[in-house]
Amino acid sequence: GEGSRVKAGQALGQVDLEELRYRIAERGASVEAMRAQMEQAERTHKANVGLADKNFIAQTALDTSRATYESARANWNAAKAQLDTTQVTLRQAALVSPINGIVAKRHALPGEKLAAEQQILTIVDLAKLELAGLVGTHEVSRLQPGMPVQVKVEGVDAPVQAKIARISPAAEPGTRSIGVTLVLDNPKELYRAGQYAVAQVVLADDTQRLTVPMAAISRNAGQEQVWVIDNGALVRRIVTTGRSDTREGRVEVLSGLKPESQVLAARFDNLREGDKASIVAAKAKVASAAASAAAQQ
Numbered sequence: 001g002e003g004s005r006v007k008a009g010q011a012l013g014q015v016d017l018e019e020l021r022y023r024i025a026e027r028g029a030s031v032e033a034m035r036a037q038m039e040q041a042e043r044t045h046k047a048n049v050g051l052a053d054k055n056f057i058a059q060t061a062l063d064t065s066r067a068t069y070e071s072a073r074a075n076w077n078a079a080k081a082q083l084d085t086t087q088v089t090l091r092q093a094a095l096v097s098p099i100n101g102i103v104a105k106r107h108a109l110p111g112e113k114l115a116a117e118q119q120i121l122t123i124v125d126l127a128k129l130e131l132a133g134l135v136g137t138h139e140v141s142r143l144q145p146g147m148p149v150q151v152k153v154e155g156v157d158a159p160v161q162a163k164i165a166r167i168s169p170a171a172e173p174g175t176r177s178i179g180v181t182l183v184l185d186n187p188k189e190l191y192r193a194g195q196y197a198v199a200q201v202v203l204a205d206d207t208q209r210l211t212v213p214m215a216a217i218s219r220n221a222g223q224e225q226v227w228v229i230d231n232g233a234l235v236r237r238i239v240t241t242g243r244s245d246t247r248e249g250r251v252e253v254l255s256g257l258k259p260e261s262q263v264l265a266a267r268f269d270n271l272r273e274g275d276k277a278s279i280v281a282a283k284a285k286v287a288s289a290a291a292s293a294a295a296q297q
Helices: 018-053 057-092
Strands: 101-106 120-122 128-136 148-153 159-171 176-186 197-213 218-219 222-231 233-238 240-245 250-255 288-297
Touching: 128 197, 128 233, 148 176, 197 240
Parallel strands: none
Antiparallel strands: 101 120, 128 176, 148 159, 148 197, 159 176, 197 250, 197 288, 218 222, 222 233, 240 250
């Protein structure tokens, strides 16, 4: 039943194979019938070859006998293939567990009629889990299989460590993102298959980068923008962003700003370009440089 532990090679049930055996016998008889038809067509064709050499029959009659023979031979080969397929199905019909694990779901009930390759049970191995996610193309080149990753599993307070198992060689269609798969050791089975998680890789970065608070970035007509104070007036600036660091709450700005720009560090409603603005009671926060960035998936 669902939730039961099973071991690799353990019998999980018994399948009634009587109907499959009848089908093998039927197809075996069909193979013999097709073989007999082929041999008869072959004898007829050989006889017609001799008659055609003596001009006793027309060339069209010889061509017809050749086509009949080739058709019979093709039917015989098709019947043999069907028999072989059924015999393979019989050999693979044993209901045994392929791995050590837990029965997660039962897809068929006792007494139910099964089709070839129909799913009967889902067995999961919780000792080692995989987490699949996406990483932007501008960051994936810095990732390598075997790198440690901090994973925050849904419903679990403390983060756990996983490793990058493999990186997809191609981007997902339409997303410009690369699939990355992590492997998480779970010997105590604290986590379950299907749980959501957020993974984070901390990458060393010695390059000085221009960053602003994440709250400073807004979107308008599909473009990212920030508000800056320029010569005492509000100005909207279209920007291109890069890496983000959720721990610090900052995002890299690749273009659209200068290091000395005075940026509004939060979103404000009803701002209009050209309105007068000034700094009061506090020094303006400017776009600054960050020494590290976090790649999120």
